[in-house]
Structure formats: structure tokens, C-alpha cells
Amino acid sequence: MTAASKSDKARFFEELYRLNEFESDGEPNxxxxxxxxxxxxxxxxxxxxxxxxxxxxxxxPFKKVPSIQRSISEPEKIKDVPNAxxxxxxxxxxxxxxxQVPAASGSLLGKEASSSAGSADSTNQRPxxxxxRTVSNPVPNTLVLTNSxxxxxxxxKKRKKDTIKLVRExxxxxxxxxxxxxxxxxxxxxxxxxxxxxxxxxxIWTTTxxxxxxxxxxxxxxxxxxxxxxxxxxxLPPQVIMVNEEYLSxxxxxxxxxxxxxxxxxxxxxxxxxxxxxxxxxxxxxxSDSSLQLKAPQSKLSRWGNPPQxxxxxxxxxxxxxxxxxxxxxxxxxxxxxxxxATTLSDKDGSMVAETQDFGALTEWIQLAKDTxxxxxxxxxxxxxxxxxxSDSDDGGAxxxxxxxxxxxxxxxxxxxxxxxxxxxxxxxxAASTANPNDYTISVLERLGAYYKRIGDQWRPTAxxxxxxxxxxxxxxxxTYEEAIEIRTIGHRLAKKIxxxxxxxxxxxxxxxxxxxxxxxxxxxxxxxxxNTTLASEWLRQGHRTLDDLVKNVKLSENxxxxxxxYDDLQQRIPREEVTALGQYIKDAAAALDPDIExxxxxxxxxGAPTSGDIDIIISKPGTTxxxxxxxxxxxxxxxxxxxxxxxxxLAVPHDDGTGSKWHGCCVLPSKPRQSQIxxxxxxxxxxxxxxxxxxLYFTGDDIFNRSMRLxxxxxxxxxNQRGLYENVMRDRWTRxxxxxxxxxxxxxERRIFERLGVPWREPWERVLH
DNA sequence: GGGCGGTACTG
DNA sequence: CAGTACC
DNA sequence: GCCC
Numbered sequence: 001m002t003a004a005s006k007s008d009k010a011r012f013f014e015e016l017y018r019l020n021e022f023e024s025d026g027e028p029n030x031x032x033x034x035x036x037x038x039x040x041x042x043x044x045x046x047x048x049x050x051x052x053x054x055x056x057x058x059x060x061p062f063k064k065v066p067s068i069q070r071s072i073s074e075p076e077k078i079k080d081v082p083n084a085x086x087x088x089x090x091x092x093x094x095x096x097x098x099x100q101v102p103a104a105s106g107s108l109l110g111k112e113a114s115s116s117a118g119s120a121d122s123t124n125q126r127p128x129x130x131x132x133r134t135v136s137n138p139v140p141n142t143l144v145l146t147n148s149x150x151x152x153x154x155x156x157k158k159r160k161k162d163t164i165k166l167v168r169e170x171x172x173x174x175x176x177x178x179x180x181x182x183x184x185x186x187x188x189x190x191x192x193x194x195x196x197x198x199x200x201x202x203x204i205w206t207t208t209x210x211x212x213x214x215x216x217x218x219x220x221x222x223x224x225x226x227x228x229x230x231x232x233x234x235x236l237p238p239q240v241i242m243v244n245e246e247y248l249s250x251x252x253x254x255x256x257x258x259x260x261x262x263x264x265x266x267x268x269x270x271x272x273x274x275x276x277x278x279x280x281x282x283x284x285x286x287x288s289d290s291s292l293q294l295k296a297p298q299s300k301l302s303r304w305g306n307p308p309q310x311x312x313x314x315x316x317x318x319x320x321x322x323x324x325x326x327x328x329x330x331x332x333x334x335x336x337x338x339x340x341x342a343t344t345l346s347d348k349d350g351s352m353v354a355e356t357q358d359f360g361a362l363t364e365w366i367q368l369a370k371d372t373x374x375x376x377x378x379x380x381x382x383x384x385x386x387x388x389x390x391s392d393s394d395d396g397g398a399x400x401x402x403x404x405x406x407x408x409x410x411x412x413x414x415x416x417x418x419x420x421x422x423x424x425x426x427x428x429x430x431a432a433s434t435a436n437p438n439d440y441t442i443s444v445l446e447r448l449g450a451y452y453k454r455i456g457d458q459w460r461p462t463a464x465x466x467x468x469x470x471x472x473x474x475x476x477x478x479x480t481y482e483e484a485i486e487i488r489t490i491g492h493r494l495a496k497k498i499x500x501x502x503x504x505x506x507x508x509x510x511x512x513x514x515x516x517x518x519x520x521x522x523x524x525x526x527x528x529x530x531x532n533t534t535l536a537s538e539w540l541r542q543g544h545r546t547l548d549d550l551v552k553n554v555k556l557s558e559n560x561x562x563x564x565x566x567y568d569d570l571q572q573r574i575p576r577e578e579v580t581a582l583g584q585y586i587k588d589a590a591a592a593l594d595p596d597i598e599x600x601x602x603x604x605x606x607x608g609a610p611t612s613g614d615i616d617i618i619i620s621k622p623g624t625t626x627x628x629x630x631x632x633x634x635x636x637x638x639x640x641x642x643x644x645x646x647x648x649x650x651l652a653v654p655h656d657d658g659t660g661s662k663w664h665g666c667c668v669l670p671s672k673p674r675q676s677q678i679x680x681x682x683x684x685x686x687x688x689x690x691x692x693x694x695x696x697l698y699f700t701g702d703d704i705f706n707r708s709m710r711l712x713x714x715x716x717x718x719x720x721n722q723r724g725l726y727e728n729v730m731r732d733r734w735t736r737x738x739x740x741x742x743x744x745x746x747x748x749x750e751r752r753i754f755e756r757l758g759v760p761w762r763e764p765w766e767r768v769l770h
Numbered sequence: 771g772g773g774c775g776g777t778a779c780t781g
Numbered sequence: 782c783a784g785t786a787c788c
Numbered sequence: 789g790c791c792c
Binding site: 458459462463530557558559651652653654655660661662664698703706707708709710711713714719720721722723736738 | 775776
């Protein structure tokens with residue numbers, strides 16, 4: 001921005017503010033007209049992929065480079081750590097960036113036309129260009145974006161000449177984002193300006209509703225209901241961020257991605273008042289505030305025993321409380337259910353079940369049950385949800401009990417001796433981002449579960465997680481024992497706890513657990529990457545209480561040292577927007593190295609989570625059948641990203657026999673100022689195309705969902721892992737360990753694995769079971 | 771009272 | 782090998 | 789912790 005003249009800047013802001021003033025209360029009739037147009041299909045996609053990187057193969061023979069090996073944080077970070085003794089950790093060598101590869105930025109040529117044609121929807125590469133010249137004839141270092149898409153081209157459509165100039169790289173805050181505007185056109189000059197600005201800041205503008213959309217920018221005069229009507233959706237896919245115009249203005253003005261959850265950015269929702277009552281701030285809230293409520297996150301570095309360091313630079317988003325409404329809760333009547341083709345684009349067989357994530361869930365499951373008729377599936381979960389007369393419709397007479405509206409915890413419909421319906425994966429979950437009246441109960445139970453986890457209990461934590469998942473699916477506050485015990489996975493003891501939480505706002509078991517003086521340091525220790533209960537309690541036994549103690553007195557592995565050094569960074573959750581941006585960075589880098597490579601962001605991000613604990617990247621490539629064939633690419637990608645200072649540390653690298661498939665490490669967003677860079681955990685998984693489905697399944701999770709699917713496979717005489725679904729697996733009679741790999745049933749298609757297991761398809765965000 | 775997912779990397 | 786990690 |  002140094003280059004920008006003052007008057008330029010002034011005009012820029014002036015214009016921005018004008019954008020707001022006008023549109024907010026102008027054109028009162030536009031809304032009605034707009035809705036009239038809702039029936040017409042959304043067809044044309046006028047976005048462009050701003051990809052200017054020439055198709056080039058960089059398949060130079062792989063050189064052994066230090067970057068793929070373990071490496072440590074850079075020395076500069078050390079001074080952030082207030083304690084002198086910590087320095088001893090830090091004197092390890094910094095990450096030696098490979099001096100080679102100045103490439104990415106400098107050597108890029110101006111224009112590409114068809115390189116991405118093969119993967120039309122794959123990734124939009126980020127052009128790298130440092131100035132803002134607009135040139136109609138592409139020359140190196142210049143960027144001209146034209147309104148072209150593969151489709152337009154194929155149809156021989158005339159391109160509108162539409163030139164935008166990207167702002168300088170560091171200001172492209174929307175890189176990796178895909179915007180859908182409502183209203184959907186650029187007829188209004190002000191909206192047009194807004195769209196142009198968005199694109200200049202790196203966003204892709206899309207006018208077709210696709211599942212790649214990250215943000216839905218809604219005109220200020222429209223309501224949430226208008227939006228859903230227009231999109232013919234019952235509810236918004238949870239991964240789509242819906243904001244009003246002000247969001248954009250603020251992003252532009254502040255030159256950063258704002259926290260989309262702020263109230264001022266929410267789209268109006270007249271129905272919100274009718275929304276279900278939220279979690280009860282428990283009756284005894286004043287009391288519980290001191291003992292039970294989530295404590296504010298400890299201030300940075302406080303656990304080092306030094307004054308907290310003041311945070312000066314703005315960060316992308318603030319941490320959120322444990323429960324918060326992502327979007328206003330909609331009470332769309334369940335009757336309003338209609339086919340939701342828009343979210344099931346990739347569906348091939350018509351049998352699939354449309355998504356839902358709101359409280360229309362009830363009908364959803366019924367629908368689901370119908371759609372999966374023939375499967376030994378019951379709809380037991382429905383009856384817990386509502387008083388809908390659960391005339392167990394067609395349970396084939398196999399149901400032993402046809403209880404009069406009570407106590408139908410499980411059915412006895414069996415297949416091959418296993419009661420399939422009792423597997424969690426059969427019923428799916430709800431997106432964690434959806435507010436729920438039981439959120440408070442859930443947060444308390446999660447804390448107790450976490451406590452049990454850190455004291456080394458292997459099974460309670462999963463039981464608690466499952467219970468929380470079930471609670472999250474209920475549409476009203478569970479506060480009686482009877483209600484609670486009805487729910488599958490909730491037994492006597494959990495039911496009692498739930499009642500205690502819901503009626504008193506407290507849980508004595510948790511209070512006493514957390515009152516244990518060893519619990520705080522235990523919690524501290526297991527927060528270190530590479531440390532779990534065994535080590536932590538051993539250190540505790542030896543009398544250590546602070547990170548300082550550990551650094552001074554304990555033999556730490558390299559990873560643990562790193563985990564301590566970046567304790568605070570790695571504890572923080574990552575806003576979805578940042579995951580998008582980090583993923584985009586990787587996609588761009590990967591595409592530059594090998595355009596055929598496919599990069600998928602998995603993990604909680606794929607499940608639609610508003611924040612993630614880390615970034616999970618699947619690396620695949622069409623035609624590949626072995627991990628080995630992808631290792632060279634991983635090497636060059638790691639090398640490149642390391643030299644770009646995107647990757648800042650390696651924690652686990654693939655075994656060097658070439659069969660290794662995972663790379664774990666840390667990364668930062670290089671475009672940000674150094675001080676505001678937060679170290680993030682990142683995982684790469686190498687996946688040959690033949691195993692893509694199984695890997696996707698695995699890497700999407702969640703934890704409970706994976707276990708459930710695998711247990712089910714197991715009970716059906718098969719075995720499921722991240723490479724595929726296998727049958728005829730021989731297991732040792734006693735140890736029950738696998739003896740034979742078995743025969744591969746399916747690995748390529750995620751959907752077919754579901755089918756083969758008789759599990760109705762679950763959209764990623766329906767796989768949130770805890 | 772036994773079972774509770776399956777795998778990969780570190781040291 | 783045990784410990785820790787990944788979902 | 790819960791389920792079988």
C-alpha cells in the first residue's frame with residue numbers, strides 16, 4: 001500500500017462508505033421483485049478462476065532436502081518466550097529454507113488459458129503479482145482476469161470483457177473464498193462495485209449455487225427467509241457463511257477477514273424470535289459462573305509465570321465461547337421439507353438422502369428411513385425427538401416390543417447377527433455449529449469427559465462423547481431422568497448427571513474433579529503436543545507443576561519441546577476462514593508443481609465446523625494406485641512450502657521406505673505480519689486415487705463416526721481402514737488381530753463404502769457425532 | 771462381565 | 782516395544 | 789461410561 005497515493009486511498013474509502021449508505025434503505029420494492037425471480041433457475045456461472053499460473057511440470061528429480069526432515073522453530077520466536085531457561089530449547093537450528101525455488105513468485109508468467117481445463121472445478125490458482133497494473137495484453141507480472149469459465153468456453157459463449165486488477169498479494173484477504181451474492185447479479189452499480197472489489201481481493205464470484213461456495217453475501221434488505229426461499233433450501237449448509245453487506249465493507253476497510261459471527265454481520269431473521277429456547281443459563285447461574293462456566297481462556301503465556309503479553313495486532317477471529325449460535329436458528333416447519341437438489345449435486349443414485357441440519361431434523365430422519373427402506377434400519381431416534389406418533393411403521397414384525405410410546409431404546413432387527421441400527425453411523429448427527437438447547441449440558445459433560453481422558457480413562461470419554469452427540473440431536477432441553485434415559489447411549493449414570501446439570505446448573509462430580517490440585521497441571525501437561533496421560537502423570541508424580549519445570553528438569557522429545565515452545569499457538573482453534581485461506585495456499589502451490597494433483601481439505605473443516613483444531617489435507621491424483629507414486633510430489637511440495645515459510649516445522653514425516661503416507665507439521669499464513677502469525681498444526685495424507693473414498697471417509701471423521709463405521713464393518717465380517725473396505729478378513733481367534741488383509745471390496749468411492757455397509761449416505765456435516 | 775477402530779510415526 | 786498421534 |  002505504500003505505493004498508493006493518498007488521494008487514491010481517500011477515494012477508496014469514500015466509495016466504500018457510499019456503498020453502504022445507499023443500498024441499505026434504497027429501493028424498497030426491490031425485494032419483492034427479487035422474490036418473483038426466484039423461480040428461475042440459477043444457471044450461468046460467470047465467475048472466473050483467477051489462475052494465471054502456466055501449466056508446467058516441475059518434476060525435477062527429488063533431492064534430499066532438509067525441509068522434509070524434522071525441523072524446529074525459528075530462533076526469532078524464542079524471544080517471545082519470556083523465560084530465560086527456555087532459550088535452551090530454542091537454540092536448535094532454524095528451519096533451513098531451501099534457497100532454491102525462488103520460483104513461485106518470480107517466475108510466473110502472466111496468463112494461462114487451459115491449464116486448469118482438465119479439472120474445471122479443481123482449484124483456482126493464485127496469481128502472483130505485485131502491482132496493480134491493468135494490461136489488456138498479458139505480460140509477465142501482470143494479471144488480467146476475464147470472465148471466462150470452462151462452461152462458457154465450451155458453449156462458445158461470448159465472453160464479456162471484464163477486467164479486474166487484483167490488489168497486491170498481501171491484501172488479497174479473500175483468497176480461496178468463493179462468494180455467492182444475493183441478489184445475484186451485478187446490475188446494481190453498487191453491488192457490482194462490491195463484487196469487483198471482492199474479486200480484486202482474491203474472491204471468486206459465483207452465480208451458480210455450488211458446494212464450493214464459502215460465503216453468501218446478502219443484500220441488506222433481504223431476510224434469511226428470502227435467502228432460503230430463493231435458494232430453495234430448507235437450511236443452509238453449515239459450511240456456508242452467510243453475512244450481510246456490511247461484512248464486506250468492514251473487511252475492505254480493515255483489510256482483513258472479519259469475524260463473520262459478529263452480530264452486525266448477521267442477515268436479518270424476523271423468525272429468529274420464534275426460535276427454540278436456547279440452553280438454559282442454569283437457574284443458579286450466579287453460582288455456577290464461578291465454578292462451572294467455561295473460564296475465559298488463560299491469557300497468553302500466563303502459564304509461564306510471566307505477565308501476559310499484550311496482543312496488539314488484530315487476528316482473524318476471536319475465540320468463541322463453547323456454545324454460540326452460528327446462524328440464527330430457523331424454525332422452518334418440518335412440513336416445508338422439499339427436495340434439496342442444490343446440496344446433493346454429486347449424487348448419482350437417486351436414493352440418497354438430502355441434507356439437513358436444523359430442527360427439521362425429525363422429518364428428515366423419517367424421510368431417511370423411507371429412503372433406505374429395505375435396509376434393516378429402524379427409526380428409533382425419531383421418537384425420542386418429538387411426540388410424533390412413532391407407530392414403528394414397518395419394522396417387519398421383527399420388533400419384539402411395540403411399546404405404547406415408551407421405552408423403545410432398541411430394536412431387534414438383525415442382519416447377520418448384528419443389530420445394525422444401533423450403530424451411531426446409521427443415524428448421523430447434526431452439525432456442531434447449530435445451536436441447541438442442550439448446549440450447556442453438553443459443555444459440562446464434555447468437560448467431565450475431558451477430565452476422564454486426561455486421567456487416563458480409556459472408555460468413559462468416548463461414552464461421554466457419544467452422549468453429547470445424541471444430546472445435540474435433541475430439539476429441546478433434556479431435563480428429566482425419563483427423557484434422558486430414553487436416549488440411546490445414555491444410561492443410568494449419564495441420565496442422572498444430565499438431570500443434575502439441567503436442573504441445578506452444576507455437576508458436583510466435575511467440580512470435585514477439577515478441584516483436585518493436580519488437575520490443573522495435568523491439564524496443562526496433556527495440552528502439550530506429544531504428551532498424554534502416562535507422561536503427564538509421571539511428571540506430576542515427580543513433582544513438576546509448570547512448563548518451566550519440564551523445560552528445566554525433564555528429558556523431552558523434539559516434538560514435545562516444540563509443543564511447549566508453541567503451546568499457546570497450538571492450543572488455539574483455527575477460524576474456518578483461515579483454514580480456507582491456508583488450504584488455498586496449498587492448492588496454489590500444489591497446482592504450480594503438478595496441475596493434476598488434487599487437494600482436499602478434510603477433517604472438521606469438511607464437516608462444516610466453524611473452527612478447526614488443525615488443517616487436514618488430502619493429496620491425491622487421478623490414476624494413481626499407490627502411495628509411493630505420490631511421495632515424490634509430497635517431497636517437492638514440502639520443500640516448496642518450507643522455502644516459502646509456509647511450513648515452519650515437521651513433527652512426523654513418512655517412513656523413508658517410500659510407503660509412508662502422512663506428514664505432520666506446523667504452518668503459518670505467510671501473508672500475515674510475522675507477529676500475528678499463529679502456528680497451526682497441519683497434516684498431509686497421501687492418497688492414491690484407488691483409495692480416495694476410504695481416505696476421505698477416514699479423514700472426514702469424526703472420531704466417533706469412524707469407530708462406528710469400522711465396528712460395523714467388523715461385525716459384518718469385514719474390515720474398514722483408511723485404504724478401503726475389506727472382506728474375508730481372517731482374525732486371530734484369541735487376540736482378534738487381523739491375520740489376513742482380506743479382499744478389497746471398495747476403496748475408491750466414499751459412497752460405495754456406505755452402500756456396502758448398508759449405511760445411508762451421510763453428508764460430511766452429518767457425521768458430527770460428538 | 772467382556773467388548774469398545776485401525777493405523778502410522780517416534781524414540 | 783510403549784506412547785502418542787490422526788480421524 | 790454404555791451395550792450386549
